[in-house]
Amino acid sequence: SQQGEEDPQALSIQEGENATMNCSYKTSINNLQWYRQNSGRGLVHLILIRSNEREKHSGRLRVTLDTSKKSSSLLITASRAADTASYFCATALYGGATNKLIFGTGTLLAVQP
Amino acid sequence: NAGVTQTPKFRVLKTGQSMTLLCAQDMNHEYMYWYRQDPGMGLRLIHYSVGEGTTAKGEVPDGYNVSRLKKQNFLLGLESAAPSQTSVYFCASNDGGQQFFGPGTRLTVL
Numbered sequence: 001s002q003q004g005e006e007d008p009q010a011l012s013i014q015e016g017e018n019a020t021m022n023c024s025y026k027t028s029i030n031n032l033q034w035y036r037q038n039s040g041r042g043l044v045h046l047i048l049i050r051s052n053e054r055e056k057h058s059g060r061l062r063v064t065l066d067t068s069k070k071s072s073s074l075l076i077t078a079s080r081a082a083d084t085a086s087y088f089c090a091t092a093l094y095g096g097a098t099n100k101l102i103f104g105t106g107t108l109l110a111v112q113p
Numbered sequence: 114n115a116g117v118t119q120t121p122k123f124r125v126l127k128t129g130q131s132m133t134l135l136c137a138q139d140m141n142h143e144y145m146y147w148y149r150q151d152p153g154m155g156l157r158l159i160h161y162s163v164g165e166g167t168t169a170k171g172e173v174p175d176g177y178n179v180s181r182l183k184k185q186n187f188l189l190g191l192e193s194a195a196p197s198q199t200s201v202y203f204c205a206s207n208d209g210g211q212q213f214f215g216p217g218t219r220l221t222v223l
Contacts, residue, residue: 031210033211033212035212035214040217041216041217042117042203042214042215042216042217043156043203043205043212043214044214045211045212045213048210048211088155088156090212098144098161098163098169099144099163099207099209099210099212100146100158100161100171101212102158103148103155103156103157104155105153105154105155106155
């Protein structure tokens with residue numbers, strides 16, 4: 001069963017707008033990661049936030065983590081057409097020694113030029 | 114560095130045929146993983162390895178076998194392919210934090 005569930009499943013915005021995607025998970029985690037996948041390609045790591053962190057930034061990306069609500073959000077500011085892709089959250093479970101990740105089902109983001 | 118590479122990129126099999134997918138990484142990572150990705154299902158872990166000579170089952174291991182004879186290679190085998198194994202297969206390696214993915218193998222089983 002999936003640990004992470006992304007919301008919304010699909011999102012369409014205009015270039016320049018901000019895009020927000022949410023992820024909810026079920027069990028305690030070591031960290032939560034966000035990945036991007038362009039159509040027909042492999043996943044690319046975007047950002048990792050540890051369980052003791054609440055917010056992290058990387059360029060136009062902002063990730064928040066609320067462990068009490070077991071949820072995370074990814075904000076992409078000033079979106080570009082090139083941001084069109086699927087975005088997945090992935091959780092590394094607490095106490096895991098295998099570095100396994102459990103992926104959600106993803107949010108498909110379409111940025112219209 | 115080539116990162117994580119996968120061969121082949123595409124393959125069509127008939128039901129009952131066997132094949133091996135090869136994953137190679139040049140980053141000296143201990144951890145390696147095989148996933149399958151199906152529409153609307155995200156990525157599901159098939160098997161993984163925490164080091165040379167080790168393998169373990171993931172979420173959906175049935176119908177697959179793996180081997181990690183060398184640290185840099187992780188092989189995924191299908192002994193008797195079934196149409197339900199039609200999917201895109203991704204290999205990944207891990208540096209203790211993020212995972213690095215290969216470009217994928219698109220497999221169709223007729």
